[in-house]
Amino acid sequence: MSSSRPVxxxxxRIVTSIPQMQRLAKRWQREGVSVGFVPTMGYLHRxxxxxxxxxxxxxxxxxxxxxxxxxxxxxxxxxxxxxxxPRDLERDKKLCRTAKVDLLFVPSNDEMYPTSxxxxxxxxxxxxxxxxxxxxxSRPTHxxxxxxxxxxxxxxxxxNVAVFGAKDFQQATIIRRMVRDLNIPVRxxxxxxxxxxxxxxxxxRNKYLSPDERREANILWKSVQMxxxxxxxxxxxxxxxxxxxxxxxxxxxxxxxxxxxxxFFDPESIHPVRVVKRGTQMALAVFIGxxxxxxxxxx
Amino acid sequence: MSSSRPVxxxxxRIVTSIPQMQRLAKRWQREGVSVGFVPTMGYLHRxxxxxxxxxxxxxxxxxxxxxxxxxxxxxxxxxxxxxxxPRDLERDKKLCRTAKVDLLFVPSNDEMYPTSxxxxxxxxxxxxxxxxxxxxxSRPTHxxxxxxxxxxxxxxxxxNVAVFGAKDFQQATIIRRMVRDLNIPVRxxxxxxxxxxxxxxxxxRNKYLSPDERREANILWKSVQMxxxxxxxxxxxxxxxxxxxxxxxxxxxxxxxxxxxxxFFDPESIHPVRVVKRGTQMALAVFIGxxxxxxxxxx
Numbered sequence: 001m002s003s004s005r006p007v008x009x010x011x012x013r014i015v016t017s018i019p020q021m022q023r024l025a026k027r028w029q030r031e032g033v034s035v036g037f038v039p040t041m042g043y044l045h046r047x048x049x050x051x052x053x054x055x056x057x058x059x060x061x062x063x064x065x066x067x068x069x070x071x072x073x074x075x076x077x078x079x080x081x082x083x084x085x086p087r088d089l090e091r092d093k094k095l096c097r098t099a100k101v102d103l104l105f106v107p108s109n110d111e112m113y114p115t116s117x118x119x120x121x122x123x124x125x126x127x128x129x130x131x132x133x134x135x136x137x138s139r140p141t142h143x144x145x146x147x148x149x150x151x152x153x154x155x156x157x158x159x160n161v162a163v164f165g166a167k168d169f170q171q172a173t174i175i176r177r178m179v180r181d182l183n184i185p186v187r188x189x190x191x192x193x194x195x196x197x198x199x200x201x202x203x204x205r206n207k208y209l210s211p212d213e214r215r216e217a218n219i220l221w222k223s224v225q226m227x228x229x230x231x232x233x234x235x236x237x238x239x240x241x242x243x244x245x246x247x248x249x250x251x252x253x254x255x256x257x258x259x260x261x262x263x264f265f266d267p268e269s270i271h272p273v274r275v276v277k278r279g280t281q282m283a284l285a286v287f288i289g290x291x292x293x294x295x296x297x298x299x
Numbered sequence: 300m301s302s303s304r305p306v307x308x309x310x311x312r313i314v315t316s317i318p319q320m321q322r323l324a325k326r327w328q329r330e331g332v333s334v335g336f337v338p339t340m341g342y343l344h345r346x347x348x349x350x351x352x353x354x355x356x357x358x359x360x361x362x363x364x365x366x367x368x369x370x371x372x373x374x375x376x377x378x379x380x381x382x383x384x385p386r387d388l389e390r391d392k393k394l395c396r397t398a399k400v401d402l403l404f405v406p407s408n409d410e411m412y413p414t415s416x417x418x419x420x421x422x423x424x425x426x427x428x429x430x431x432x433x434x435x436x437s438r439p440t441h442x443x444x445x446x447x448x449x450x451x452x453x454x455x456x457x458x459n460v461a462v463f464g465a466k467d468f469q470q471a472t473i474i475r476r477m478v479r480d481l482n483i484p485v486r487x488x489x490x491x492x493x494x495x496x497x498x499x500x501x502x503x504r505n506k507y508l509s510p511d512e513r514r515e516a517n518i519l520w521k522s523v524q525m526x527x528x529x530x531x532x533x534x535x536x537x538x539x540x541x542x543x544x545x546x547x548x549x550x551x552x553x554x555x556x557x558x559x560x561x562x563f564f565d566p567e568s569i570h571p572v573r574v575v576k577r578g579t580q581m582a583l584a585v586f587i588g589x590x591x592x593x594x595x596x597x598x
Binding site: 018022025026029030032114118119120121122123124125126127128129130147148151152155156158177178180181182183184185268269 | 317321324325328329331413417418419420421422423424425426427428429446447450451454455457476477479480481482483484567568
């Protein structure tokens with residue numbers, strides 16, 4: 001039965017109904033099928049595809065890889081880019097088929113967040129420690145939206161493993177904490193950030209950048225590089241305040257760039273550190289024009 | 300293979316470790332075993348046993364019935380009765396064995412709520428509409444503790460059906476909402492309140508009552524009866540304010556009784572009603588001495 005003929009037709013199932021997805025998930029559980037899950041907001045790029053590949057590696061060729069595409073309104077603030085967040089489902093479908101995704105789950109807002117006047121959606125998952133700083137400080141309701149939708153998606157898809165990108169470092173840490181605290185029976189895997197040749201982290205939001213802004217946008221990665229250099233030159237550590245000033249100065253010297261935050265913290269607890277050493281995690285958020293980009297790395 | 304000999308040795312498994320419970324749950328899922336679950340705080344009474352019987356009826360003789368016993372600190376306020384809440388695990392074990400429970404899950408606080416200084420427990424499930432009134436108003440952090448622990452227990456035990464008592468009407472409604480909102484793959488069943496011959500709803504907290512208080516405690520049920528009578532005598536409805544006044548007068552005439560709240564509301568939405576009719580739900584909380592008791596019924 002061994003054949004080297006290429007598979008000509010890659011069947012990818014597309015499910016939009018939550019009950020249908022849950023029935024399938026239950027069947028897979030009964031059949032002992034290993035399920036790897038990559039939750040996304042769509043407008044997929046190589047970063048997402050690397051998560052799909054990681055999920056496949058873990059689930060195995062007999063396992064199932066599920067990708068969800070859902071632009072989750074609950075994680076956008078009232079003045080954020082929910083309505084203009086880029087969407088291209090046809091393109092995403094093709095990319096998923098090419099990446100050998102088994103099932104694309106594309107739920108509707110109506111099913112995800114029921115709005116009936118008698119029984120409106122009213123339950124949220126909140127993480128109350130790790131989510132107070134950085135993204136949580138700049139976007140106060142963001143992580144509550146993230147933890148709520150991820151809890152929902154994990155309950156719907158019932159995966160053995162869920163793969164998240166390291167670009168959203170704080171998000172990944174919060175999801176790990178949520179999974180531990182709520183005893184969600186899933187393994188959380190965090191896969192490395194993918195970058196453009198000039199170091200810019202891949203993000204669906206890069207699409208917002210004008211050509212000038214795009215050239216300027218690698219300032220986030222340049223900042224990481226500068227911080228790394230400073231850290232490596234001072235084996236006894238550098239004051240976080242001093243590092244922050246240097247990074248801010250570098251970024252604000254760019255015409256279109258404005259720092260939202262620069263943070264140096266312990267990668268496990270997300271506690272800010274006073275002295276930056278090798279292994280300290282750095283994260284930053286920068287507005288390039290009106291586009292807000294984030295990045296992070298271990299120093 | 301049909302035999303009418305009684306089973307002489309009823310084996311009931313006792314599990315205290317969360318990972319062990321989750322491994323078992325996963326195995327049952329793979330084997331297609333139907334699991335009925337009754338979460339309790341222990342000190343079991345006939346009310347709990349009726350929930351076990353309901354769980355067995357649904358899970359079937361080939362299914363598994365799991366009871367958890369966990370006095371959940373997160374649902375007690377700082378000045379409430381957490382430390383003195385009655386506990387008697389040996390008695391509970393016997394009652395569960397007699398009721399043919401398959402597995403008793405008795406987790407520890409350390410596993411349920413990790414307290415390590417670096418990674419303390421920090422994730423909660425909050426229901427923000429139904430939990431604002433009645434018990435939620437009198438006990439502000441109560442339901443957040445309930446929804447959090449029930450979400451955890453459902454993730455740990457992975458049941459097909461979970462059975463809750465109607466005595467905690469608001470709790471049952473909130474849990475239904477949570478299960479719907481977070482897409483938890485479980486069926487929620489609410490089973491009727493069990494009562495003493497004089498109408499007092501069974502509750503582990505009845506143990507706190509002195510003999511005099513115990514005699515007085517059926518005032519909750521008498522209040523329901525009076526409200527029912529008023530409702531049935533006024534087919535066009537009675538003002539909720541008037542009903543409340545009458546019920547308060549009845550209760551406060553007792554030497555040891557003090558009303559915490561009396562509420563008349565729609566059983567689905569838990570919205571208070573202005574006019575009480577047949578089908579309106581009534582709930583009340585009353586201090587008998589220092590013991591706080593609750594009850595509810597459809598009028």
